[in-house]
Amino acid sequence: MADQPEKIDALQRRGLMFILSSPSGAGKTTISRMLLDADSELKLSVSVTTRTPRPGEVEGVHYHFVDDAEFDRMIGEDDFYEWAHVFGHRYGTPKRRIRAALKEGQDFLFDIDWQGTQQLFQKDQQDVVRVFILPPSLEELHRRLEARATDSADVIESRMERARAEISHWDGYDYVVINDDVDVCFGKVREILQAERMKRQRQTGLIPFVRELMG
């Protein structure tokens, strides 16, 4: 059926759910931070995780760090939009904190894996934009994981082993961007966000504007 502009009047625009995924170490946290710094209209969906904080990570800014019992309690209370097991820990997107804001038109960035991406897409296809970041090579991915110096050698090896499995989900995304030069990659991701906001059905006030133009 053709679009029904009256029914999707963008005055009621819902927020975008802009998802960035990548194999660990490919640079999605770096690109996310650049995007959040550059774009005051975008907010990060802060996930809940059972993993321990890395140096420099701040409770409530990068993640909400909880123990297993608290994560279980949140599952029991249906507090998650989605959640998944990743690298032996659990990660989830809290529902209550963002649902109302999305409804009011706030755009959110989600740094989540392919499992979470599939779950959000099944729930909110119209609002979800899925971007996958690839490293230029597996050798470079390894180098970046070592350079980040936040994981032990064992953890780095397990992340490398999982990288191929994660990359195999590349075709579940709308956009794929290779993160070779970080500024080029950031520029492309930003263009994707801007183009998605320009979609006809997402432009606030377009219908009355066009009506006025047409007289």
Ligand SMILES: Nc1nc2c(ncn2[C@@H]2O[C@H](COP(=O)(O)OP(=O)(O)O)[C@@H](O)[C@H]2O)c(=O)[nH]1
């Ligand atoms: N499904 C899901 N995945 C998440 C969530 N938060 C983070 N992740 C993913 O969990 C994985 C591990 O994240 P992290 O421990 O921060 O390490 P990173 O891979 O170096 O960013 C990454 O693929 C994240 O995108 C979430 O709320 N839900």
Ligand SMILES: Nc1ncnc2c1ncn2[C@@H]1O[C@H](COP(=O)(O)OP(=O)(O)O)[C@@H](O)[C@H]1O
């Ligand atoms: N294009 C790039 N070139 C070189 N190093 C990069 C690039 N993008 C990210 N990095 C570095 O690689 C490491 C992993 O990046 P990060 O953003 O933490 O990845 P992810 O969140 O996907 O695990 C960090 O030390 C980051 O500074």
